[in-house]
Amino acid sequence: MGAEGNADGTVGKALDVLDMVASHGRPVRFSDLLAQSAYPKATLYRLLQTLTHQGMLILDPDTGTYALGVRLVRLAHAAWSQSSLAPIARPYLDELARETGETIHLAQLDLGQVLYVDKRNAARPVEMFAQAGKVGPAYCTGVGKAMLAFLPPEALEAALARQSFYRFTPHTLASREALLEELEAIRKRGHAWDREEHEAGIICCAVPILSRQGRVMGALSVTSTTARTTLDALGAQAPTIKDIAAKIAAEAESWRFPEQV
Amino acid sequence: MGAEGNADGTVGKALDVLDMVASHGRPVRFSDLLAQSAYPKATLYRLLQTLTHQGMLILDPDTGTYALGVRLVRLAHAAWSQSSLAPIARPYLDELARETGETIHLAQLDLGQVLYVDKRNAARPVEMFAQAGKVGPAYCTGVGKAMLAFLPPEALEAALARQSFYRFTPHTLASREALLEELEAIRKRGHAWDREEHEAGIICCAVPILSRQGRVMGALSVTSTTARTTLDALGAQAPTIKDIAAKIAAEAESWRFPEQV
DNA sequence: GACTTAGTTTCAAATAGTGAAACCGAACGG
């Protein structure tokens, strides 16, 4: 209910504060956070102190501003190379980028949002860290819809509840009903389109990455522009993309369960 | 005292658990963590539950293994682009890489260890995420020593207490005394050498990145091999490196305090 | 020198965390 307050226990609150600091692009002062948060002064103060002491935040003594700490960078390195598909998918993304010559996205679902974990850009060099970690909407992107389409009912429900259905372009599916219909079509078709739904002129073809048990692990997409190609031409790539998604899924699974004991 | 137990409060413990999961390269089962941790079964269980509920961990229902969650990747993106010097330093690193044609490292200090936040590799393309977030020892790397040398006494003491002084090569400064002497020399000279102290055949020249008040913000190094060059030749670059470090420091400061109000 | 503003500390009350032990279900072994 509360705008943000899904906090369970002290840990939840602390992580909440962490998010709050992260949401500003810059180091923030205590009072800024206080204004933004629902926590009383003393509570917030102690949380910040704890997080700082733990190295998750850094307090700049000169300005009295808090910023995210480097311990996070370290943790994230581990997270990225362990929980995400990125390290496994890397060579496959390279391959797909080479074959198609288009921009490739690898994404996972995080709290109903699309989290990009890797990217190959047709034009410019990789620039990983600057791209990975970015989030986007699920209901109007190819990767987002591809993942939503294969979610189990309860998870889908939870994800839908988090969609804003903001109309980015005239083509955006801006309602729950329209989206559900589309998801049905995606399930049948096996891949999702982005028909300029998020950004004008940008189209893409996306497929989900599914485990053997059908669990959604992520999604993979090939993106282009209406200036350069058409949906149909992009659709011709679908089998290739599916094939690569399957390879990634297979490798991810064998990696996660190496010893059957 | 306790091997690892620097936990203050519940939050500390939770983060401890997070580290524990991170330290394994793979998803871990409850019992593995239990064996490793000092926490009693029920406590550990609840911590894991909370973290999972918070999206910091992911529990694979099929295997019952925990892995770091994607929420961390998102946080880290923010951390990297906000707290670290990397985004500011990026163009300067490019410049330095172009000028020297050698491998460039940008590092910061984290709990007495060197945390690499960016890198330019002479040979291969960037590969950021795979490199950033890596940690190394401080007492036997160029960047590490450059930073240690300019730390205020208490911080230095804290950092020293965390050094292992393991002798990686015959040249490693494997004692507190030897290191302190070296740090004195670095302070006078203004830059640090790595004379094959961490890895045979690898040498580097590193300079600290200092704020106007003299606070250590990070370090910058140019690395090469004995096969390709000599310390003296590398030393000829020192003024250039210092110059670039100064630029990074200046920009970092103006960025952190944009509005003087 | 009185008066905000921003951050830090106190302390009794209340909440949330603790962990030994009991429990559960699946896998194992005879």
Place this chain on the structure above:
DNA sequence: CCGTTCGGTTTCACTATTTGAAACTAAGTC
């Protein structure tokens, strides 16, 4: 097929931690 073990989950009385209003301090204003 039944008794046992093993990995994970839940209970519950006990306690330590967290809570937050309020008091306090240190800088700036005016």
